Amino acid sequence: MLKAAVWGASGMTGGEVLRILAGHPEIELTVAVSRGKAVQPVWTVHPHLRADFPEMTFATPTDALTAPVDVAFLALPHKASWPVISEYRKRGVKVADLSADVRLRNMAAYKKWYEQEHPAPDLMKEAVYGLPELHREELRGASLSSGVGCNAACAILGLAPLTKVGLVAEARLELRVGSSEAGAAPSRGGHHPYRDRTMRVYEPFRHRHLAEVAQECGLPESAFTMTMTAAPMVRGVQMLAQARLSRKVNEPELWKAYRAAVGDQPFWTLSPARPPHLRLPDPRLVLGSNRALTGFSLHEDGERLLVVSAIDNLMKGAAGTAVQCANLMLGLPETSGLTMKPVYPA
Numbered sequence: 316m317l318k319a320a321v322w323g324a325s326g327m328t329g330g331e332v333l334r335i336l337a338g339h340p341e342i343e344l345t346v347a348v349s350r351g352k353a354v355q356p357v358w359t360v361h362p363h364l365r366a367d368f369p370e371m372t373f374a375t376p377t378d379a380l381t382a383p384v385d386v387a388f389l390a391l392p393h394k395a396s397w398p399v400i401s402e403y404r405k406r407g408v409k410v411a412d413l414s415a416d417v418r419l420r421n422m423a424a425y426k427k428w429y430e431q432e433h434p435a436p437d438l439m440k441e442a443v444y445g446l447p448e449l450h451r452e453e454l455r456g457a458s459l460s461s462g463v464g465c466n467a468a469c470a471i472l473g474l475a476p477l478t479k480v481g482l483v484a485e486a487r488l489e490l491r492v493g494s495s496e497a498g499a500a501p502s503r504g505g506h507h508p509y510r511d512r513t514m515r516v517y518e519p520f521r522h523r524h525l526a527e528v529a530q531e532c533g534l535p536e537s538a539f540t541m542t543m544t545a546a547p548m549v550r551g552v553q554m555l556a557q558a559r560l561s562r563k564v565n566e567p568e569l570w571k572a573y574r575a576a577v578g579d580q581p582f583w584t585l586s587p588a589r590p591p592h593l594r595l596p597d598p599r600l601v602l603g604s605n606r607a608l609t610g611f612s613l614h615e616d617g618e619r620l621l622v623v624s625a626i627d628n629l630m631k632g633a634a635g636t637a638v639q640c641a642n643l644m645l646g647l648p649e650t651s652g653l654t655m656k657p658v659y660p661a
């Protein structure tokens with residue numbers, strides 16, 4: 316078994332990496348890092364994993380760095396991840412990051428969206444954007460994969476098949492997101508009495524994941540707007556993109572473009588054309604799994620298109636994708652540890 320450390324293991328996505336590793340046939344969790352919970356049993360924070368990790372306790376960051384591992388998963392807040400990436404890269408350990416620290420290639424875009432110069436531009440250059448559906452061959456044998464924004468991943472999987480063939484002129488993206496996107500720490504907006512059953516709109520036009528969408532779709536940021544809605548669910552992201560196409564198309568052309576991109580990807584599926592109630596993806600159909608769904612509906616004018624995609628933010632939008640990247644980087648089967656089915660109904 317290969318050995319793995321998980322940093323931010325007391326958090327929302329860190330816990331999800333632990334859940335995946337509990338069933339991974341080739342990667343074993345040997346170090347779960349927490350600053351505040353060190354020496355406490357892992358299951359006191361993640362009680363659903365008590366049977367999987369009955370004895371394991373959280374390690375301090377200092378102890379963790381002395382433990383020999385083959386791969387490190389960093390489920391840390393942005394700006395906390397890059398120093399840990401640097402430490403592991405000095406030791407020759409492969410890193411699957413989950414934060415925003417090495418997602419962008421353009422330094423000016425990083426400064427604009429994260430409001431500081433990037434402290435380690437070399438890591439930005441070394442990292443492969445951690446979405447295997449677009450970067451599979453670069454990830455094979457790579458040393459560092461970036462995290463993906465969960466909203467960005469959902470949007471990219473909806474739009475990249477069309478931008479790749481030059482079909483999108485511009486798109487207005489509406490993202491409906493679950494509460495787990497905000498992480499494990501309590502906040503006023505996330506407190507249950509206020510968050511439950513909400514439909515709160517925030518960050519009109521310009522959520523920072525827009526930078527990743529522009530980067531991965533190969534269009535300028537000005538081609539997109541991205542507005543968020545906190546929706547009444549714990550997990551899940553659904554993207555609705557109203558796109559203006561660069562020319563008039565028909566449905567068979569769109570199916571061709573989407574089929575070319577999706578092909579036989581293990582975790583990415585196109586929604587069926589029929590029956591109509593299944594044509595546009597619902598996040599409930601992927602919860603708990605590493606799967607992504609994409610569907611579309613063409614306006615009768617042939618120039619306006621509604622694209623809908625859905626993922627579980629903690630899985631395809633974070634931990635699942637990070638493990639998929641690690642599998643590729645370590646030369647393991649891409650789907651190892653990730654074949655869990657969605658929970659439905661949930």
Ligand SMILES: NC(=O)c1ccc[n+]([C@@H]2O[C@H](COP(=O)([O-])OP(=O)(O)OC[C@H]3O[C@@H](n4cnc5c(N)ncnc54)[C@H](OP(=O)(O)O)[C@@H]3O)[C@@H](O)[C@H]2O)c1
Binds near residue numbers: 391395465495500
């Ligand atoms: N939630 C999502 O849906 C989602 C999706 C995609 C990507 N991400 C990204 O994944 C990362 C983790 O997100 P999350 O939702 O899992 O957050 P979280 O629940 O807040 O967990 C982050 C963990 O990191 C540790 N931590 C916090 N501040 C730290 C610091 N300054 N230095 C070192 N450790 C620190 C904390 O553990 P201790 O205090 O115990 O050390 C905390 O449990 C973020 O970068 C986020 O943007 C999240």
